[in-house]
Amino acid sequence: MRRTRVRLPLLAALASACAVVAATTVGNSAASAPKTLDWPHYGNDLGGMRYQDVDQITTKNVTQLAPAWIFHTNVMNDDTSFEAQPIVVNGVVFIASPHDHVFAVDGQTGKPKWTYNPTDMPPLFQLALCCGQTSRGVAVGGGSVFLARMDDVLVSLDAKTGKVRWKTRLANWHEKYAENMAPQYVNGLVLVGSSGGEYEKRGFIAAYDAKSGRQVWRFWTTQPGTWGGNAWKTGGADVWVTPEVDPKLGLVYVHTGNASPDVNGSKRQGKDLYTTSILALSLKTGALRWHFQEVHHDLWDYDSAQPAQLYTVVRNGTSIPVIGHANKDGFYFELDRRTGKPVLPVTERKVPTSPSWQHPYPTQPTTNTVLIPQTVTGNVLGVQNAKMWTPPQQTPLLEQPGAEMSGPEWTPGAYSPRTHYAYIPAGGYSPWVYHATPKQVDTYGSTGSPPQVVAQGNINSYGLFDAVNTQTGKIAWRTRTAAVADSGVAIGGDLVFWGHDDGTFVAQNAKTGKVLWTWHSNLPGIGGANGAAAVYVAGGHEYVVAPFGGSAHIRGDTGPSVSPLGDALIAFSLPVGHTDTLPNITADPVQVPVAAPANYQDVSYPPRSAKVVPIDTHDFNYYPRRFTVRAGQLVAIQLTNTGLLPAGLAVNLPTEAVGLATPVPPDKQAYLVFTAPAKPGNYAFFDSVQPDKYYAPNGVMHVTKR
Numbered sequence: 001m002r003r004t005r006v007r008l009p010l011l012a013a014l015a016s017a018c019a020v021v022a023a024t025t026v027g028n029s030a031a032s033a034p035k036t037l038d039w040p041h042y043g044n045d046l047g048g049m050r051y052q053d054v055d056q057i058t059t060k061n062v063t064q065l066a067p068a069w070i071f072h073t074n075v076m077n078d079d080t081s082f083e084a085q086p087i088v089v090n091g092v093v094f095i096a097s098p099h100d101h102v103f104a105v106d107g108q109t110g111k112p113k114w115t116y117n118p119t120d121m122p123p124l125f126q127l128a129l130c131c132g133q134t135s136r137g138v139a140v141g142g143g144s145v146f147l148a149r150m151d152d153v154l155v156s157l158d159a160k161t162g163k164v165r166w167k168t169r170l171a172n173w174h175e176k177y178a179e180n181m182a183p184q185y186v187n188g189l190v191l192v193g194s195s196g197g198e199y200e201k202r203g204f205i206a207a208y209d210a211k212s213g214r215q216v217w218r219f220w221t222t223q224p225g226t227w228g229g230n231a232w233k234t235g236g237a238d239v240w241v242t243p244e245v246d247p248k249l250g251l252v253y254v255h256t257g258n259a260s261p262d263v264n265g266s267k268r269q270g271k272d273l274y275t276t277s278i279l280a281l282s283l284k285t286g287a288l289r290w291h292f293q294e295v296h297h298d299l300w301d302y303d304s305a306q307p308a309q310l311y312t313v314v315r316n317g318t319s320i321p322v323i324g325h326a327n328k329d330g331f332y333f334e335l336d337r338r339t340g341k342p343v344l345p346v347t348e349r350k351v352p353t354s355p356s357w358q359h360p361y362p363t364q365p366t367t368n369t370v371l372i373p374q375t376v377t378g379n380v381l382g383v384q385n386a387k388m389w390t391p392p393q394q395t396p397l398l399e400q401p402g403a404e405m406s407g408p409e410w411t412p413g414a415y416s417p418r419t420h421y422a423y424i425p426a427g428g429y430s431p432w433v434y435h436a437t438p439k440q441v442d443t444y445g446s447t448g449s450p451p452q453v454v455a456q457g458n459i460n461s462y463g464l465f466d467a468v469n470t471q472t473g474k475i476a477w478r479t480r481t482a483a484v485a486d487s488g489v490a491i492g493g494d495l496v497f498w499g500h501d502d503g504t505f506v507a508q509n510a511k512t513g514k515v516l517w518t519w520h521s522n523l524p525g526i527g528g529a530n531g532a533a534a535v536y537v538a539g540g541h542e543y544v545v546a547p548f549g550g551s552a553h554i555r556g557d558t559g560p561s562v563s564p565l566g567d568a569l570i571a572f573s574l575p576v577g578h579t580d581t582l583p584n585i586t587a588d589p590v591q592v593p594v595a596a597p598a599n600y601q602d603v604s605y606p607p608r609s610a611k612v613v614p615i616d617t618h619d620f621n622y623y624p625r626r627f628t629v630r631a632g633q634l635v636a637i638q639l640t641n642t643g644l645l646p647a648g649l650a651v652n653l654p655t656e657a658v659g660l661a662t663p664v665p666p667d668k669q670a671y672l673v674f675t676a677p678a679k680p681g682n683y684a685f686f687d688s689v690q691p692d693k694y695y696a697p698n699g700v701m702h703v704t705k706r
Helices: 011-015 552-558
Strands: 005-007 066-072 087-089 092-096 102-106 112-116 139-141 144-148 153-158 164-169 184-186 189-193 204-209 215-220 244-246 251-255 277-282 288-293 309-315 318-326 332-336 347-350 363-366 397-399 414-416 421-429 432-436 446-449 462-469 474-481 490-492 495-499 505-509 515-519 534-538 541-548 568-573 584-586 598-600 611-618 621-623 626-630 634-641 650-652 657-660 669-675 681-686 698-704
Touching (some): 087 534, 092 568, 153 189, 184 244, 244 309, 318 421, 414 490, 421 474, 490 534, 490 541, 495 541, 650 669, 657 669
Antiparallel strands (some): 066 568, 087 092, 144 153, 153 164, 189 204, 244 251, 251 277, 277 288, 347 363, 397 432, 421 462, 432 446, 462 474, 490 495, 495 505, 541 568, 611 621, 634 669, 681 698
């Protein structure tokens, strides 16, 4: 067993980094909380409300909230995102690292009880990870902890010891499937979906027997007949966010991802069911009961990524069980979760239908509950502003919302039965540049980019956090932030807890939206607050625990300072029983290999004896994507960048990956020189600028015999 280092710095050292830290004891506050109160599922309850009915921390004393302990996973690099949901059972906090370790931590002290090290994983660079190295957490049930690893392995661990009970393979990572979602445990089943929509994979969700790991059922999320030709076979619609469950109705609620290719619809005419949809499946059999598509023939990456909440509304004196969901396009939907019929009115709005080669669907579902701006107010030099729903085309267009960080993302919202409000990290205002051409239908097929990395302009992005009155569909209150709102939400009594990209953590009055408490620290290892919090009670004391590790995806899009890198899990509580020392613990897990490519020095001219292979790159593609050389032949790839962003190139060889030492700027070229492998076969090449092997352009080098 690897040992863990424990540091106990003075609490005063941390106090200077906190906006408010109490130095006094709150009398009798423990009397308002039970001895133990768990957060047993991803959304606390199976319906994903993320609400805890506890009142030890209140609107009156929350200003005294301070760190009770800090646990550092010791797992972080430039490509990690600490987005895991803490699960709390019997006073033990279970948390996954961005590299699929699992830590069981004492909820009162932060001291680790055991660590699971995934020592049999392949180097992470080999995996098709679209958006950074991350795990969104574990599921706990039946005495086991369940983890869906990035290499498509579902693992069952003994909850008391961390020992492996069983493993089962969900998919083949060699085929560009990956896992990063937190599974859901219910009634002896483990529910887990898939990632891979960016790589033209067919999405699915499956149920596994919690005791044996045997697959019970699998539902494929693309429906033949609603796509052009056989596009459904590679159509995406992945399920990479934890589903909700209504055990009484026996239904699982699934929200699906974007279509593939992403923003190019030239080969997938039709509605493209069941992309960007809410699905209700039988918990027992996986059979489809109903579906509601939130975006038809998605061309903008408006996937249904944010988790939903199950709650009840009253209409005309009748109680209706609903599922509430915020789509990335900025509309909030309420559906009768028994039938899928809208409870908040839905209108099919006519939308632009040009260019015709995109096969745009003529209407799109809209509601009167709009969470974010849906028009562009700024400008980007040389880019045309366009109305929402304008299909991407050869002319670059600036649209709001964009493909990323402009609308509700994977970060879960919450619902309070006290206020009847849904609390939505809604993204905000951050328009994107879209560009597509009809012939580019492989890999991403086209591009969507934050305008700040494409050209200078007057964008003035900002974030929005919305509270929606679910009984009326109206916005009850709204908080505007400097950066887009991209953090999970947790509710404890009358308080809403969530974080900011820069690592600020806040508590707001759930009824009014007034910010009552703010915390921030510049101590090492405390990064962006982009994960999801949990509220629990251990030893009679209420805690709020959240990861502070930042998001690689946000850093990649907007810069390293926006979502700082970290590895900290921090539990906050009132200062009852606090001493003058703060437990600050650093784990010592077995590190997972990453294995980035070895860089070769770029050359201005190829050697005379080399075979020159000219490759052009733009719009997330290489041209050509396949070339042939002889075994042992000296090769010089001439990479010419005619795109808008810096590009790179690396080649997988038998013993290592070699690549250009520096990115190639737009309108420039460089040569990568290497010797082809002695063994004939197919070897991948890919964009080494991106954090993951398959994130952007990729192709195949075919090696023949001498």
